[in-house]
Amino acid sequence: MAVSKVLPPALAQRVGKFRQTANWRQSLDVWVPAGILVLLVFACFFGPFIASVPGPNAGSLLDARLPLFSPGHILGTDAIGNDLLSRALYGGRISIEVGLGSMLIGFVVGGSLGILGGYRGGILDIVIMRLLDMFLAFPSIILAFVVATFLGANEINVIFAISFFTVPAFARLARATTLQLRERGFVVATRLLGSRERDVLMRHVVPNVIPSLMTYGLLTVAIAMFIEAALSFLGLGIPAPQPSWGSTIASGQQYLSDAPWIVLVPSVFLFIAVASLNSLGNALRTRIESH
Amino acid sequence: MIFPIVGRRFLQFLPVVIGVTFITFLLLNLLPGDTAVAILGTSATPASIALLRRQLGLNEPLLVRYWHWLTHALSGNLGHSLITQQPVTTVLAQRVPVTLELLILAFLIALVFAVPVAVLAARQPKGIIDRLSATAAMFGLAIPNFVLGLVLILLFAQHFHFFPATGFSALGSGLGPNLRSLLLPALTISFALFAAYSRMLRADMMQQLAQEEYVITARAKGVGEPRILIRHVLRNSLFSLITIVGVNFGTLIGATVIVESIFALPGIGSLLVSAVYNRDVTVTQGVVVILAVVTVTVNLVTDLLYLVLDPRVRYGSL
């Protein structure tokens, strides 16, 4: 509300709600999605070793399209008899790897370009931003198409393709945050005091840009997982024998009315992953913004 | 006063379009795969491949070929499809209107729902509508459009037979069948848009209510809360929404690729998928160029729209 305008700043910051809520309840919005994500990562990477799960391609046609809760196949089987839980877990590995991989490339490359352009300004900034504008002008999924199909579809190339989207996106955010920071008192002061440029960048700019990049990183992982699934759904992502959420959904497309669980199981996994990443990202962002 | 700004924006727009087409050209020409081989097939003799390469001008340096392509493209000639031999411009002219209609419909549906929901949510934060719309938005942003599309087909086409599952009925054969064939795909796209727009609009309105002094002035005048929300706050928040719409246009086109394939709509999205599958380089290039130009144009138009709508920008005080 409007308290901030009425009270001196030191006070306004502390204005909160009338009712007192316990601390643990306020941080639920962080811990619930974070817990789900940890659980999901653990299940995908270690689950198959702990509970014995059939191989993702070990099914036989005799077991095709078994429904949920079938003996031996708790989440049912797909059109050619592969265990859906197994495919979801192994597919989750690929999804997580692609999501993290393309996010990290975007974080490091895009973040550096954005900070550099925003801090230095001038020609360097113009050139960087115009180049990135061009990459953003390509719809991300189409760019990924072109790269993946002409370079050949495999996990590394999919990561590379999705990075064409993550790099400019991170760069824009890093640049905007750096520009705001550059005008802030403490940065201006250190610059005027004659600190070396590299020191100002590393000690004052970078540490303050990183938090917002990290929360944005969570959203980016979610978007990258989405794009990976979409590419695999269209048959342009992870090639056939490897399990992927997107390709499993595609394989169930024609059995939608008889065996909806083939589409449902990987979709629910994708939904849980993306929804948790989004909520965690939003919860952290609200926290950073209120500081 | 508005014209210098338009001119400046236009000057920024040209290099981006040229850069985009050049990157497309680079990608398609530098990546593995020989156009001549793609046309003649792998069983062709080296001599005939060499001949075709010369005929297509493939032996020339890349920059020269790009220049040829650019001058041809500027005169409206995007080449011929390697598969069907149709001129690419003719193919595009058939496909673009379908995608355009789909996007406009999706956009309208999203806005028609997002604006009132955002206003009601901002009127009572943490109220019922706010919580419901937050949940809906969470689903909208986390359900992939290809899954949503499949579910909609299953429910409304195969189960209830409300709509045709797939296929397209052109506007020429009547508005009714046309809308019926586009409604499910448009709904599929609009759900995520609704989610994004409603939350963004709500957040922006809440921020204005909390921070903007003119809201307090309006209250001090004795203006009622509903009117403050709609006449003052919503009006100003819509300006921010316009920029978001422009920025998000790229993802919107990405969504049409998927949705057109699922619903078998003859738009440019499905054209691109089939062109990529068939290694039809000229058509792929044509589609990417069109999409890039459209994306850049939309960004330009939203910038200009902003200029026309927001008096602060209009009179150059910002």
Add this chain to the structure above:
Amino acid sequence: MSEQYSSSKTDSRTPGARTELLGGPTTANTHSSALLEVRDLRINFHLQHSIVPAVQGVTFSVNPGQTVGIIGESGSGKSVTARAIMGLLPKKTAEVLGSVRFGGKELIGLSDREMRQHRGRDIVLVFQDPMRSLNPTMRIGTQIAEALHSHQEISRADAHSRVIDLLKMVRIPSAEQRSREYPHQLSGGMRQRVMIAMALSCGPKVLIADEPTTALDVTTQAQIMELLRELQRELDMAVVLISHDMGLAAMYTDEVAVMYAGRVVEQAMTTRLFKHVRMPYTRALLDSIPRLEHPSLEPLSVVRGRPPDLSALPPGCPFSPRCHFAQAKCEEPPVLETTAEGDRFACWFPL
């Protein structure tokens, strides 16, 4: 306003509120026929972990044609007081106690709907920063007309001609054209005139001006103040002038209440106050006015130290840590004493 905090009769005293400082509602300044009567107004902000007493007992009243100044540094509680009178404080965090009467009618505890009847019609507010206080995307004519439409059934054409009259009344040239312009097209002084026109649109009885000229340059400042004074005489309004500027108070007020750390530390008729200042804080504020007769070599004096943190006030006189004259006795809260003339001051060692 949630019920438990709305009642003016609530007896709950906030932690740390020292009522002896106020001496309760005094009779000294109570005019039986006062138009706006504020009595023992107390405002507490409920924060996440603490309660901050932002205003602790403000009492004053204004009659038609009269001007009362509320003077103090930023953070002294003067703007909060203005917004509390208007019922504009956020209901979730601000607890308002005491009494605000308009024409005898109690305003504290009114519902938002009832309060809206008075806001903008009987009592109006002019803000400090006219740029931020006007909606940047709405024509100024529309913004003024909005105030009219909120309080009366009036046709668009009538509203428009009334808007033009109002703009002429605040001496805005080519009013017809100006009414179609946006706030950023006007100068700061013009914008403040628009704010005043908007405030006057429904013929208010009380005008609260919250630092109305702080954002303006000195020449414009004088013009706006003169305009306000003329309009006050013409419309027989009661004016509450909120400012940090003692000079402004000296020229334009009939009575002054000096606020420090959320409480009134000295209150007197303006003519008497400037003849005989009793509270050292008032003295310090007076000394901070730049004066022509001062030799320019002498450094401009400012009030030493910083405004206090309201949530951690010293036990005694809140001004004592910054006071040149503070002694051991100042560790005890001073009593708000009333002089024979009815002036009041809170100081153990008046000047």
